[in-house]
Amino acid sequence: MLLLLICMLTKTSVFSQSDKYVKAMEDKLAQVEKTGTADGWKDLANSFERIADVEKAQWLPYYYAAFSRVMGGYMLGNGQAGGFADKTDPEADKADELINKALSLSGENSEIWCVRKMIATLRMSADPMSRWQTFGPVAAEALQKAKQMDPANPRVYLLEGQDKFYTPEQFGGSKSEAKALFEEALKKFESFKPASSIHPAWGASQARFFLAQIQ
Amino acid sequence: MSKWILVLAMALVTGLLKAQVTISGRVLDQKNKPVSGVSVGLRDSYDGATSDSLGNYRFTTSERGKKILEASSIGFRSFELELDIQGLSIQQDIILREEISELKAVVISAGTFEASDRKKATVLNPIDIVTTASGNGDVTGALKSLPGAQQVGESEGLFVRGGTAQETRTYIDGTLVNNFFYSSVPNIAQRGRFSPFIFKGTIFSTGGYSALYGQALSSALILESIDIPEQTSANIGVTMLSLSAGYQHLAKNKQSSFGLNYGYSDLTLAFAIIKQRQEYQQVPVYHNADANFRIRTSKTGILKYYGTFSTNELSFFQPSIDTPGYKSGFGISNLNTYHNLSWRENLGKKWKMNAGISYTYNKDKIRSGLYTMDKQPVVVDGLAFRNFYQERQGNYANAKLVLERRLAGLTMIRVGGEYNYSDDRSDYTTWNGIVFPFQAKEHIKAAFAETDIYLTNDLAAKIGGRYEHSSLLNRQSIAPRLSLAYKTGKNGQASVAYGVFYQNPDIRYLTGSADFNFAKATHYIAQYQRVTSLQTFRAEVFYKKYDDLIKTKFNGALEAASGTDGYGDAKGFEFFWRDKQTIKNLDYWISYSYLDTKRDFLNFPSVTQPNFATRHTASLVLKKFVTKLKMNINGAYNFATGRPYYYIMFNPQSGKNEFVDKGRTIDYHNLSFSLNYLPSIGKKDAKMFAVYVLSVSNVFNFYQEYGYEYSYNGYRKQAIVPPSRVFVFLGAFLSFGVDRTDDAINNNL
Numbered sequence: 001m002l003l004l005l006i007c008m009l010t011k012t013s014v015f016s017q018s019d020k021y022v023k024a025m026e027d028k029l030a031q032v033e034k035t036g037t038a039d040g041w042k043d044l045a046n047s048f049e050r051i052a053d054v055e056k057a058q059w060l061p062y063y064y065a066a067f068s069r070v071m072g073g074y075m076l077g078n079g080q081a082g083g084f085a086d087k088t089d090p091e092a093d094k095a096d097e098l099i100n101k102a103l104s105l106s107g108e109n110s111e112i113w114c115v116r117k118m119i120a121t122l123r124m125s126a127d128p129m130s131r132w133q134t135f136g137p138v139a140a141e142a143l144q145k146a147k148q149m150d151p152a153n154p155r156v157y158l159l160e161g162q163d164k165f166y167t168p169e170q171f172g173g174s175k176s177e178a179k180a181l182f183e184e185a186l187k188k189f190e191s192f193k194p195a196s197s198i199h200p201a202w203g204a205s206q207a208r209f210f211l212a213q214i215q
Numbered sequence: 216m217s218k219w220i221l222v223l224a225m226a227l228v229t230g231l232l233k234a235q236v237t238i239s240g241r242v243l244d245q246k247n248k249p250v251s252g253v254s255v256g257l258r259d260s261y262d263g264a265t266s267d268s269l270g271n272y273r274f275t276t277s278e279r280g281k282k283i284l285e286a287s288s289i290g291f292r293s294f295e296l297e298l299d300i301q302g303l304s305i306q307q308d309i310i311l312r313e314e315i316s317e318l319k320a321v322v323i324s325a326g327t328f329e330a331s332d333r334k335k336a337t338v339l340n341p342i343d344i345v346t347t348a349s350g351n352g353d354v355t356g357a358l359k360s361l362p363g364a365q366q367v368g369e370s371e372g373l374f375v376r377g378g379t380a381q382e383t384r385t386y387i388d389g390t391l392v393n394n395f396f397y398s399s400v401p402n403i404a405q406r407g408r409f410s411p412f413i414f415k416g417t418i419f420s421t422g423g424y425s426a427l428y429g430q431a432l433s434s435a436l437i438l439e440s441i442d443i444p445e446q447t448s449a450n451i452g453v454t455m456l457s458l459s460a461g462y463q464h465l466a467k468n469k470q471s472s473f474g475l476n477y478g479y480s481d482l483t484l485a486f487a488i489i490k491q492r493q494e495y496q497q498v499p500v501y502h503n504a505d506a507n508f509r510i511r512t513s514k515t516g517i518l519k520y521y522g523t524f525s526t527n528e529l530s531f532f533q534p535s536i537d538t539p540g541y542k543s544g545f546g547i548s549n550l551n552t553y554h555n556l557s558w559r560e561n562l563g564k565k566w567k568m569n570a571g572i573s574y575t576y577n578k579d580k581i582r583s584g585l586y587t588m589d590k591q592p593v594v595v596d597g598l599a600f601r602n603f604y605q606e607r608q609g610n611y612a613n614a615k616l617v618l619e620r621r622l623a624g625l626t627m628i629r630v631g632g633e634y635n636y637s638d639d640r641s642d643y644t645t646w647n648g649i650v651f652p653f654q655a656k657e658h659i660k661a662a663f664a665e666t667d668i669y670l671t672n673d674l675a676a677k678i679g680g681r682y683e684h685s686s687l688l689n690r691q692s693i694a695p696r697l698s699l700a701y702k703t704g705k706n707g708q709a710s711v712a713y714g715v716f717y718q719n720p721d722i723r724y725l726t727g728s729a730d731f732n733f734a735k736a737t738h739y740i741a742q743y744q745r746v747t748s749l750q751t752f753r754a755e756v757f758y759k760k761y762d763d764l765i766k767t768k769f770n771g772a773l774e775a776a777s778g779t780d781g782y783g784d785a786k787g788f789e790f791f792w793r794d795k796q797t798i799k800n801l802d803y804w805i806s807y808s809y810l811d812t813k814r815d816f817l818n819f820p821s822v823t824q825p826n827f828a829t830r831h832t833a834s835l836v837l838k839k840f841v842t843k844l845k846m847n848i849n850g851a852y853n854f855a856t857g858r859p860y861y862y863i864m865f866n867p868q869s870g871k872n873e874f875v876d877k878g879r880t881i882d883y884h885n886l887s888f889s890l891n892y893l894p895s896i897g898k899k900d901a902k903m904f905a906v907y908v909l910s911v912s913n914v915f916n917f918y919q920e921y922g923y924e925y926s927y928n929g930y931r932k933q934a935i936v937p938p939s940r941v942f943v944f945l946g947a948f949l950s951f952g953v954d955r956t957d958d959a960i961n962n963n964l
């Protein structure tokens with residue numbers, strides 16, 4: 001009986017190890033939707049990275065750490081037209097390092113290319129005048145790769161829509177094309193089923209936010 | 216029994232759910248300032264927190280025993296400390312040490328302007344070189360609007376801080392370039408031979424440069440050519456001066472590329488529209504072919520070749536200043552070929568190699584003399600020396616190897632050697648057919664070593680030395696170089712530089728067998744600069760001392776060196792302010808230079824302010840991109856106070872050279888304007904990228920004079936003025952490329 005109990009307890013603790021991981025990830029992921037400041041994203045990025053450093057076989061914590069770094073980077077440059085490369089380039093470098101770690105664990109997938117696209121866009125936005133020629137194509141290529149690997153990934157359309165939304169019309173931007181893409185993203189979100197509770201599922205609220213801006 | 220089990224189970228469960236312990240503290244840097252955004256946590260555990268704006272962190276953990284507390288943040292070395300966690304809260308402050316990183320470290324910048332996109336503290340972007348209105352699309356044009364350079368319009372080259380154009384040397388991918396400009400034509404500045412579009416980085420040093428560069432007394436212009444292009448493309452250029460076409464091929468695996476370009480320039484059309492002072496017999500015609508290849512030799516290595524082959528000719532007449540009723544004629548034809556091969560590679564983890572070799576062959580045929588009004592060559596009594604024919608040939612080779620070893624952080628050492636070969640020949644034929652042949656071969660061997668030492672992010676030093684041996688002079692020199700930079704605040708830094716620089720005397724004058732020395736310049740520079748991403752301010756003071764400058768005498772037919780006992784100095788201060796922030800969408804810079812210089816060299820009778828230097832020089836450069844119009848609008852205003860002019864004649868009575876006349880030109884004003892229209896910008900699916908350029912120099916038709924020229928006897932003088940007051944340039948550059956986004960799309964469909 002005692003043996004059984006100990007067995008059970010040990011078994012629970014084995015389970016709890018992975019439960020603990022999922023639980024910790026779910027806790028942090030709950031914050032993803034609520035975070036809106038550079039400091040908040042940095043805190044999240046740090047948390048995901050700490051998890052990643054423990055769960056060395058999991059790609060998701062590294063993926064989210066990279067994602068949070070980029071999001072924080074966008075916040076740092078918010079509202080300015082370039083001129084913040086000194087602040088955002090180190091964040092982009094760090095995000096690159098993290099996404100490469102994720103890649104080495106998961107192999108190439110659509111989500112990783114989405115983050116790569118976001119990193120390239122962050123780099124470009126820091127100094128658009130002199131960087132669009134270099135990082136514009138890098139971002140576009142990454143997005144194409146993401147689409148090629150999973151045409152059903154709603155985030156591909158969200159990111160494409162953001163490009164159209166933020167690019168001045170003279171440079172090929174278009175609010176109406178952006179709108180169509182956000183709508184497409186939302187449609188894809190409806191049928192999108194993440195592989196688990198902690199697999200990437202973010203973006204629907206962003207798409208709705210941008211749509212509200214257009215209408 | 217069941218009670219026991221319950222107790223045991225309870226004990227086990229409580230054991231698993233141990234009480235939480237709080238770990239908290241502050242994160243500070245070495246200067247005791249709080250650091251925010253730092254990830255603090257326990258190794259092998261999720262537990263941790265991020266420090267807030269006051270540097271405070273706090274987290275709870277159920278871990279017990281000896282654990283490692285870790286802290287990490289971008290720009291700092293990671294911190295670890297063993298904690299013994301018992302049941303009690305732990306208060307632990309953390310001191311982070313700054314990582315010495317390129318992004319944060321002080322930049323050794325005294326005397327240097329850099330245009331590149333690699334580093335943070337650059338004053339210019341590569342694109343600035345071609346979008347500065349007064350630059351006329353020439354590599355050195357834009358640099359003339361920076362402090363330190365003079366507004367010399369009658370001849371090519373960069374006249375830096377009281378130095379001649381010969382005192383500025385140009386290096387492409389590490390190796391010395393000869394004949395960087397098209398061969399000189401009297402009183403008409405020639406353009407550079409190289410298109411600004413083949414360079415991705417430009418470093419313009421107005422003094423105090425590294426021991427890697429030698430044979431330049433005043434200034435080094437260090438150009439780095441582009442690496443593998445991003446796409447395969449073809450391009451066509453149509454301008455009122457030229458036609459050009461090129462093809463650049465990128466291998467499928469993107470590991471190599473090659474390209475070919477050909478350009479033909481003919482100024483007939485331009486000169487028909489814009490009247491020239493000179494009466495051209497042969498309007499300038501240029502043929503220029505170039506080829507390149509670039510091969511990635513490893514993840515970090517690249518082998519690059521760039522070569523050109525060009526010819527050009529021109530000839531013109533103008534009224535003779537020596538004698539009315541005659542024309543003075545000048546004609547030149549030139550053949551030039553240049554080849555540069557460079558190889559950059561990481562050798563293992565610590566060593567880096569930069570190797571380069573370049574070769575130049577240049578041939579000029581120059582005919583000058585007096586002509587009758589109906590353009591028949593004529594020998595006029597007493598002016599026969601005006602008629603001559605000269606054939607000049609030069610063979611130049613330069614090889615350089617630099618090995619760099621990274622020590623801790625950014626600290627590194629560089630060692631290397633350089634070999635420079637030149638063979639100059641000239642046959643000077645006087646009016647009566649007497650040929651004065653001249654040949655000088657020179658081998659300069661150099662060895663150099665330098666170290667960049669970063670003591671902290673705030674303090675850095677560059678210490679170097681250069682040894683040179685000249686076979687022609689049979690002399691050797693050792694030139695010490697030293698720079699220090701100290702960061703005074705987040706964006707501000709102060710730097711100083713000292714260096715000794717040697718250069719061979721101008722080889723053209725070395726006809727005799729006298730004992731000559733290297734010309735020597737000693738630079739002292741102090742600088743303060745404040746740089747943010749959008750604004751740059753810098754102020755520099757300098758003192759430069761010249762020794763052993765060449766002195767010349769007229770030996771009947773030609774001017775020849777009599778010794779190297781000339782000397783001089785230059786001192787001054789300079790300001791530069793660039794601002795992209797204050798006025799939305801407007802980027803402007805202002806530069807000002809004050810220069811006080813005097814020298815005794817060449818045929819000068821005494822120490823005097825040379826005719827290529829003025830006291831005050833200032834520039835205002837404006838750039839605005841109008842998104843709606845897809846247009847870059849650029850303006851530039853250049854100002855310089857008048858320069859001295861003089862006529863020096865040999866007085867047979869005193870047996871000395873004398874100034875027979877002296878004066879000062881009027882102040883120089885130039886307002887230039889250019890428009891770049893880029894209709895295809897932002898069109899992702901565009902197969903063609905077009906740039907249309909319109910530029911106008913001296914928009915307000917100011918009268919400009921660069922100096923005065925004299926009749927042989929000094930009785931008559933006339934102002935040297937630009938060939939035309941206003942110059943207009945119109946061109947279209949089309950590039951047809953499959954850009955990478957299309958590649959990506961096509962491969963996926």
